[in-house]
Amino acid sequence: MTPILEVRELAVDLGGRRRWLRPDLPPVRAVRGVSLSLRPGEVLGLVGESGCGKTTLGRTILGLQRESGGEIRLDGAVVSGLAPREARRARNAIHYVHQDAGAALDPWWSIGRTLEEALLVQGVRDPAERRARIDEVLAAVGLDATARPRYPHEFSGGQLRRVALARILALRPRVVILDEPTSGLDMSVQAMVLNLLGTLRRRYGLTYLFISHDLSVVRRFCDRVAIMYLGRVVELATAAEVFARPRHPYTRALLAASPSLSPEARPPAPIPAGEPPSAARLPPGCAFSPRCPHAQAPCRRTDPALAPDGRGETACLRWREIAADTMLPA
Numbered sequence: 001m002t003p004i005l006e007v008r009e010l011a012v013d014l015g016g017r018r019r020w021l022r023p024d025l026p027p028v029r030a031v032r033g034v035s036l037s038l039r040p041g042e043v044l045g046l047v048g049e050s051g052c053g054k055t056t057l058g059r060t061i062l063g064l065q066r067e068s069g070g071e072i073r074l075d076g077a078v079v080s081g082l083a084p085r086e087a088r089r090a091r092n093a094i095h096y097v098h099q100d101a102g103a104a105l106d107p108w109w110s111i112g113r114t115l116e117e118a119l120l121v122q123g124v125r126d127p128a129e130r131r132a133r134i135d136e137v138l139a140a141v142g143l144d145a146t147a148r149p150r151y152p153h154e155f156s157g158g159q160l161r162r163v164a165l166a167r168i169l170a171l172r173p174r175v176v177i178l179d180e181p182t183s184g185l186d187m188s189v190q191a192m193v194l195n196l197l198g199t200l201r202r203r204y205g206l207t208y209l210f211i212s213h214d215l216s217v218v219r220r221f222c223d224r225v226a227i228m229y230l231g232r233v234v235e236l237a238t239a240a241e242v243f244a245r246p247r248h249p250y251t252r253a254l255l256a257a258s259p260s261l262s263p264e265a266r267p268p269a270p271i272p273a274g275e276p277p278s279a280a281r282l283p284p285g286c287a288f289s290p291r292c293p294h295a296q297a298p299c300r301r302t303d304p305a306l307a308p309d310g311r312g313e314t315a316c317l318r319w320r321e322i323a324a325d326t327m328l329p330a
């Protein structure tokens with residue numbers, strides 16, 4: 001099956017020309033040779049600690065951040081290497097749900113106006129069609145027409161997520177990048193949001209790139225998982241495989257240190273020590289080697305590429321030996 005979205009060897013440099021945006025941050029290569037693809041209708045989880053480049057990758061796929069190298073294809077057509085306006089237009093089928101749902105909504109605009117505006121930007125000129133589409137998306141997210149005259153401050157956190165999703169749905173997306181969609185919500189609201197996302201996916205045939213810190217949520221919700229470390233994908237496999245048989249030492253450490261996973265789901269792996277990672281100070285060789293309990297001399301020389309491992313992909317020179325040593329099923 002042709003992937004709906006394909007990212008090949010994507011590289012993103014930040015802090016160069018647009019240094020004024022964040023003058024406090026040094027220039028970094030925030031995404032370093034990431035390749036991944038999304039199959040129509042799947043949920044691909046993107047996991048990794050703060051600062052590893054998840055949002056940057058999402059924004060670049062969306063066309064809000066320019067890529068420095070590599071290629072992005074949507075339905076097989078190249079949509080990278082374009083000027084910013086063109087890039088966003090070519091990626092019209094891709095939309096982004098911000099982690100702070102409320103922040104994406106204008107506080108001075110009623111929900112109806114926000115939705116109207118989204119449709120106008122899409123070129124929906126016919127008021128009757130706009131009205132019909134707004135009613136449809138509000139119903140799809142479990143709200144009704146009474147939401148139209150209301151303002152964002154009148155909604156709870158969970159309802160704001162519904163509104164944000166309605167706004168995205170009005171744009172008829174095919175791929176939705178969900179950046180931490182459940183963070184900051186209490187458990188019951190989290191469950192509601194995940195349920196709704198599942199329903200919308202089935203109903204509208206959506207494909208999700210699901211960015212999250214929360215491994216228990218990723219485990220339940222994603223078909224496949226990509227683990228990111230300092231700008232690179234270090235492991236990619238089905239969620240079942242990643243959680244049952246993590247192969248990259250970083251994945252193991254991440255799972256072992258995750259308070260949200262049940263103790264049985266955590267592999268016996270030491271929590272990585274050493275200097276906190278920084279994209280601005282990349283070590284030679286494998287970027288994880290300074291914190292890796294299994295690193296040896298070759299790991300400090302060679303930065304391993306993501307390579308097929310029989311059930312997915314892993315970027316580690318030693319995953320076979322480590323699996324044997326730690327007596328975990330390979």
Ligand SMILES: Nc1ncnc2c1ncn2[C@@H]1O[C@H](COP(=O)(O)OP(=O)(O)OP(=O)(O)O)[C@@H](O)[C@H]1O
Nearest residue numbers: 014015022025030049050051052053054055056279
């Ligand atoms: N405008 C910018 N200029 C320079 N560096 C930046 C800029 N924005 C982000 N960075 C750096 O790029 C790297 C990746 O940041 P990014 O926000 O993509 O990470 P993230 O994985 O989404 O983190 P989090 O989980 O905290 O959201 C970090 O090292 C960050 O400090």
Ligand SMILES: [Mg+2]
Nearest residue numbers: 054055056179
């Ligand atoms: Mg982020």
